[in-house]
Amino acid sequence: MTRPTDLTLGKRPAGRTLMTADWLLAYCGNGHCLVPRGELVMEDGKVIFAGLRFDGEVARRIDFGSALISPGLIDLDALSDIDTYVLVTDNQPGWSKGRIWPRSYVERGPYEMYTPEELAFQKRFAFGLLLLNGITTAAPIASLYYREWGETVAEFDAAADAAGDLGLRVFLSPAYRSGGMVLEAPGKMVPMFDEEKGIAGLADAIGFIERQHGRHGGLVNGMLAPDRVETCTLGLLQRTMDAARDLDCRVRMHMAQGKLELETMHQLHGASGPQWMADHGLLSERLVAPHATHASETDLKLYAEHQVSIAHSPLVSARMGGTLNSFAACRKLGINIGMATDTAPPDMLMNLLMGLVACRISEKASDAVLSKDLYDAATLGGAKALGRSDIGRLAPGAKADIAVFRLDDPYMTPTIDPITTLVLGGSGKVAQAVFVDGRLSMMDGQLAGFDIRAARERVQRQFEGLIAKYPDRSWQHPPVSEIFSPSYPILT
Structure with a gap:
């Protein structure tokens, strides 16, 4: 690789910069095309050429050698905290492992298990990991189980600044909800609601978007994020979709993602989440819906009819025994699919492989989906879901x-x-460089103004501190050693 000395992390190089490599993935009018030894030229944060040969003058040339120059990957459900879902992968059932608040914890009063500083720090760390994995656009997602209720404006103000400092394009606002599930007895979960908290959370999110949208040279963009369909009232979702229209932004809400959700929606409304939303005129192209693993054929047809985008996170779904049924079937219906990571590791290439495998198993056909279909979803599909044609x-x-x-x-x-090659055998570890808005955000594992390796030690301490609080919100409050057991006995 040849790298100019004036290329600096965190800076956009002045003048025209030409990049070449063994392969360039350019857009050729109606889709991606591969250009061997192609050339990409950028200036002032925009692409001015992508093709075989550029004849104009340039300020610098970079040859990445044996590499692919690709559009940055788009993550519609991007891990933005220190993932706790990994704890239940081998510790089941989830209701007994702090995934659902027991009544005793609710009655004592839920509390924030992280300090404001810890909440801000984990966003910055998570954003850095996304860049290390070749992700240039992210819609952050975090767990609400360790929160007092929803997310706060203060942590998202900090998140917006972190995105600006690190150089990551984000679509975000604080997540809110008007309800949640409460564990009354082993395996017995019931919904509880507090409408005022939901309306207040939406107001906070609207205020955040009005203040933050367009900051940091357009890196910060608004997106409304009601938590889950079963934790939101009809009034809250009606106001949400009205606000999205007024703000001209997207809405991401988890829906058709699990058995508990499906049972709860039928108990509350006598219909699945997608059907209930459709019955009230709330499905539209503004809606991005992770994960659709429990969507019926009727639900998927509603998605297609109303141009709802699916945020597909095959790794987290498959780890818990679920899959989209199927990627190929959804595409045949005309549903737009974007990709997401959702969980640790936030490795999009790993998710592309899992998506490929899961679809072929679901369809019992080796040609049901191709690597390029998943790559399209991680680039063009994500952009369409966000209503953008410039990323x-x-x-x-x-x-x-x-x-x-x-x-x-x-x-x-x-x-x-x-x-x-990248889909079948790659991982985020082969991401060599990332430019966002023409700015060098990552090179060879290094980030602008943030030591990710040193930060990892702090992350581990913070994670362990959170685990120590799990007995507070676990059924009958057993010690941590009983909640999370090691894979094998530990010899002492």
């Missing part, structure tokens, strides 16, 4: 949001087609 592609006029993936990694040998 997710490398074409003149598009934002210079770029990820460079190494193809010479010995663990990823042999190289075939570059997209197939």
Whole structure:
């Protein structure tokens, strides 16, 4: 690789910058195309050329060698905290492991298990990890189980600043809800609601978007984030969709994602989440809905009819025994699918492989889906879900949001087609460089003004501190040693 000395982390290089590599993934009018030894030129945060040869003058040239220059990846449900869902992967059932608040905890009064400083720090750390994985656009997601209720404006003001400092394009606002599930007895969960908290949370989110949208040179964008369909009242969702229209922003809400949700929706409303939303005129192209693993054929047809986008997180779903049924079937219906990470590790390439495998197993066909279909979802599909045509592609006029993936990694040998190689054998560890809005946000594992390796030690301490509080919100409040057991007995 040849790298100019004037290329600095956290800075947008002045003048025209030409990049080349063994492969360039350019946009060719109606989709991506591979350009061998192609050239990409960016200036003032935008792509001005993506193709075979650029004839104009440039200020610098970068040759990444054995690599793919790609549009930056788009994460519609991007992990933005220190993931606690990994704790229940091998510790079941989830209701007994702090995933549902017991009545005793609710009556004592839920509390914030992190300090404001810890909440702000984990956003910055998580955003750094996304960049390390080649993700240039993110819609953050975090757990509410360790929160007093919803997310706060203060932590999202800090998150907006972290995105601006690190150089990550984000779509966000504090998550809110008007209800939650309470554990009354082993396996018995019932919904509880507090409408005023939901309306207050929406007001906070609207105020945040009005203040923050467009900051940091357009890196910060508004998105409303009601928590889950079963934790929101009809009034709250009606106000949410009205606000999205007024603000001209997207709405992300988890829906059709689990058995408990489906049972709760039928108990409360006599219909699935998508059907209930459709009955009240609340489905539209503004809605991004993770994960659709429990969507019926009727639900999926409603998504297609109303142009709802699915945020597909195959890794977290498959780890818990679920899958989208299926990626190929949804595409045949005309549903737009974007990709998401949702959980640790926030590795989009790993999710693309899991999505490929899960679809082929669901369809029992090796040709049901191809690597490029998943890659399209992580770029073009994500951009469409967000209502943007200037990201997710490398074409003149598009934002210079770029990820460079190494193809010479010995663990990823042999190289075939570059997209197939990355999907079948790649991981975020082969992400070599990331540019967002033309600014160098990551290079060789280094971030602008943030030591991710040193921060990891603080993250681990913070995570362990949270685990120590799990007995407070677990059924009958057993010690941590009983909540989370080791994989094998520990010899002492």
